[in-house]
Amino acid sequence: MHFKDFFTSNTVSELICFLIAMVCLIKDRNRVWKYFSFYLFITCVTELGAIYLKRHRHSNGWPYNISMLFEMLFISLMFANLFNKYIKSKPIILTGFVSFAGVYIYETIGNSHKIMKPGFLYFNNTTNNVMSVLFVFYSLYYFYLLLRDSQYIDLRFSPQFWWVIGVLFFYFGSTAVNIYRGIDESDSKQALCYYILNIFIILLYSCWSYAFICKKWLGTTSIA
Numbered sequence: 001m002h003f004k005d006f007f008t009s010n011t012v013s014e015l016i017c018f019l020i021a022m023v024c025l026i027k028d029r030n031r032v033w034k035y036f037s038f039y040l041f042i043t044c045v046t047e048l049g050a051i052y053l054k055r056h057r058h059s060n061g062w063p064y065n066i067s068m069l070f071e072m073l074f075i076s077l078m079f080a081n082l083f084n085k086y087i088k089s090k091p092i093i094l095t096g097f098v099s100f101a102g103v104y105i106y107e108t109i110g111n112s113h114k115i116m117k118p119g120f121l122y123f124n125n126t127t128n129n130v131m132s133v134l135f136v137f138y139s140l141y142y143f144y145l146l147l148r149d150s151q152y153i154d155l156r157f158s159p160q161f162w163w164v165i166g167v168l169f170f171y172f173g174s175t176a177v178n179i180y181r182g183i184d185e186s187d188s189k190q191a192l193c194y195y196i197l198n199i200f201i202i203l204l205y206s207c208w209s210y211a212f213i214c215k216k217w218l219g220t221t222s223i224a
Contacts, residue, residue, distance in 0.1 A: 024212040043071075065108075065124050079135075079138045079142065132174060133175065135167055170200045170201065174197055177196055
């Protein structure tokens with residue numbers, strides 16, 4: 001296995017986004033933004049670890065199952081941070097956590113019976129889809145609150161706006177791709193889905209990188 005095998009479009013975009021987050025957010029006064037780079041670090045380690053496991057023909061679903069817990073935590077905390085400007089977000093976020101946890105535990109137990117191995121070795125695809133739907137709902141709800149906001153916000157330089165745009169594009173698009181993958185399992189369609197998913201991943205980290213730059217240098221009219 002060569003060192004270059006670890007550098008894919010996914011890992012490169014993740015690493016660039018992580019580095020930009022470190023530079024732009026390390027001294028941010030908002031703790032949610034400040035520590036978001038920790039989640040990106042976990043994401044990078046997960047992706048690189050999964051590539052190594054796949055190359056050596058080991059099961060590589062379990063790193064994503066672990067990373068999914070941090071994904072749910074950090075992205076939900078960010079949405080709570082954004083919602084708190086407009087509403088009391090705790091009921092919405094806690095409901096999402098409970099739904100996620102229930103499906104995660106149920107699917108992990110179900111996978112154990114299905115493959116006769118510890119369930120966390122098998123990727124929790126249903127849990128991932130449920131989490132994605134939650135994030136799409138959060139994104140749309142944020143835009144609804146934003147439209148109702150009487151305060152002027154220059155969206156070109158709003159880190160909150162661009163961060164949520166990245167979430168909406170990726171989680172809506174990836175959910176649609178994952179559903180289609182299960183419908184048509186031909187090699188040509190699976191390859192097409194792979195490339196489309198890569199595009200959504202690049203869009204996600206491009207939007208997030210720009211959001212971090214806005215947070216650091218371009219300024220914002222919002223205090224969130």
